[in-house]
Amino acid sequence: MTKTSITTLNMKRKFDVPAEKVFNAWTKVEMLKKWMFTMEHTNKVAKSDPRVGGTWEIVDHRGGKDYRAIGEYKVVEPPTKLVFTFKMPQFSDLEDDITVEIQSLELGCEMNFTQEINVTHEEGWTIKDIEKAHEAWKKETEQGWHYMFLGLKELVETGKITYPSF
Template identity: 70%
Template sequence: MENISTTTLTMVREFNVAPEKVFDAWINPNMMKKWFFTLEGTNKVCKNNPEVGGTWEIVDHRGGKDYRAIGEYLEIDPPKKLVFTFKMPELSGNDLADTITVELKEQEQGCEMTFTQEITVIHEENWTDADIVKAHDDWRSGTEQGWYYMFLGLKELVETGKISYTGQ
């Protein structure tokens, strides 16, 4: 068995729309293909079966390569909470999946989204405790940067109905 650990990334974002609209952007394939690990101009596949035990799949084509993200829904409580697994098999080379939790709370002016990702980190042979701490920091930082840009697109999509950057 591979030596693994997890680290947690939590991000909070505010939206000037009802939680239902943000929740829909997480599960509606027509919206997902515009921001969720892909852009409308680079998306090749966007499949979704938003029910507990159902799966989702995104295939994005960038730089001449296809990148596939997949997962399974573990909990769905519209429009408050969504829990699902996430993995990119071609990049991770294993069967381990991260777990993502999206919680939405209605506010006076829209809603607040709390996003949490339990990130699986595979240890290399002979890693020290310091190596593991550094790997956790690096994975959290890299993952946060990716979500930062996706959440900019999500905000623009739910608040304006479109994303100005299309990747073309």
């Protein structure tokens, strides 16, 4: 059996819109397909059934390949809290837990994002090796979410995302 451990990524973002708008961007298909693990012009599938036990799915087509992200909703409390699983089955059977908490502010809202990242260990790893892997996985995951959150902010605040030219 593969050994794993968990490292936790926490990120905060402020938005100049009500909490409901940010919550909807996490659960409504017409918004998900524009920013979460995909872009509107590369999205092949976007599904969301935001209720406890409901599932979500995103399939993005890039470089001639499909990338599939899936999960199940564990907690759905609009517009303040969402907890769901995250897995990319083409890469791993491991499932991360993601918690999104949205707090209304006097102007706009603040989102607190937490991902419990499953880190796979290689045979013979020391504690130092595991610590290095935790930092590397956390850094890589944070970078991905950073770019997605830039799109999320633009989407909820302006209604569209201006994608960079590649």
